[in-house]
Amino acid sequence: MSAAPSGPPPAAFNAGLGETGYVEGQNVAIESRSAEGSYDRLPALAADLVGRKVDMVVTVGGIDSARAAKAATATIPIVFLVGTDPVEDGLVASLARPGENLTGISLLIxxxxxxxxxxxxxxxxxxxxxxxxxxxxxxxxxxxxxxxxxxxxxxxxxxxxxxxxxxxxxxxxxxxxxxxxxxxxxxxxxxxxxxxxxxxxxxxxxxxxxxxxAFASLTVIYRELCIYAGKILEGAKPADLPVQQPTKFELIINLKTAKALGLTVPQSLLARADEVIE
Structure with missing residues (x-):
């Protein structure tokens, strides 16, 4: 379930599930819902998924998607992707032991x-x-x-x-x-x-x-999110899975664009870059 006009790329989503042995159309079915940027639609979308008795709800597109899912069910596992602090926002009790039926990834945006x-x-x-x-x-x-x-x-x-x-x-x-x-x-x-x-x-x-x-690509993040979802489908409890946070931050500099803009990128920045696009 997503707040955004488009959700995760299917390839990234399926890659993460595939690493835990789940293949769409074979042993798992995926129901997608998008609020198309209208945040007030999220509660109804979450209620619809819960009414269909899905085995899990995966939310992307920010804190409102996760809150809508949490309000809709206290029993169906929820895996969220948020950019804020899920403890501060009341989603989970703590990062190490989320409690209840939620866990996921916080991006520290x-x-x-x-x-x-x-x-x-x-x-x-x-x-x-x-x-x-x-x-x-x-x-x-x-x-x-x-x-x-x-x-x-x-x-x-x-x-x-x-x-x-x-x-x-x-x-x-x-x-x-x-x-x-x-x-x-x-x-x-x-x-x-x-x-x-x-x-x-x-x-x-x-x-x-x-x-x-903020991001060069969300593909890796979606993949990690779906690996977590796969673990829960295998029987893990959200309450026992710590909320993940980034452990590596990369700086990518597009030197080609900088030159087109007439900019000289300081050597101090280039030295810290994980990738330079030339």
Whole structure:
């Protein structure tokens, strides 16, 4: 079940299940539901899945998907993918022992925003204004803005917030970005914006603005999520499976794009990069 207009790529989903011996159409059936970005539809979608007596609910697209599933059932196992702290948000009792019928993966998205601001300001040290593109419909948006605002203030930078929850609003946001003469852009990690990657890449190139994104790809994350789902299908209890968090963070620099923008990437950044695209 997803809050976003599109859910996990089927290949990534099936790869994770396949590693635990489950193959769609052979020994497992998958019912997909998407709120298409309308968060108020999530409770009904969760209730529908529970009414079909599914063996498990896998939620992606943020905290609201997980909350809707939790509200719908206290017995059916739920495996979630969230970017926030599931303990702080009331999903689980603790990361080590979630309790009840939920477990999953937390991506620590909020805690990393300050680091992204640091990286992009190091890439464009002359930028006095940094823009941040957010989806106002995403529940964690204001919290994430606060993380970046605090980091920007500490560096003496001005943070300008661009809000967009449709493709048309993204186009309009980039027009405002140009008017504000922002030196760089931080793209918020949200279900909707993650599905608009091609549009964002085209606009950042057209407006010649350096940008930093949260993910190069969600494929690996979805695979890990479905491996966890497979373990539960095999008999493991969610309450006994710790909530997973990232253990490795990678910095990927697109040197080809940087050159096209006329940017010289500092050696200090290149030395820390896990991958450089040339």
């Amino acid at each position: 909020g805690q990393l925003y300050a680091k992204r601001l640091e990286l992009v300001s190091e890439l464009v040290p002359q930028a006095g204004v940094i823009a941040m593109l957010v989806d106002p419909k995403t529940p964690a948006t204001e919290r994430n803005i606060k993380y970046v605002q605090e980091a920007a203030s500490a560096k003496g930078l001005r943070l300008f917030i661009l809000r967009a929850s449709t493709a048309t609003e993204i186009d309009a946001a980039f027009a405002v970005l140009a008017e504000q003469k922002a030196g760089a852009l931080i793209v918020s990690a949200t279900p909707f914006l993650d599905t608009r990657r091609e549009q964002l890449l085209e606009l950042t190139a057209r407006h010649a603005v350096p940008a930093i994104y």
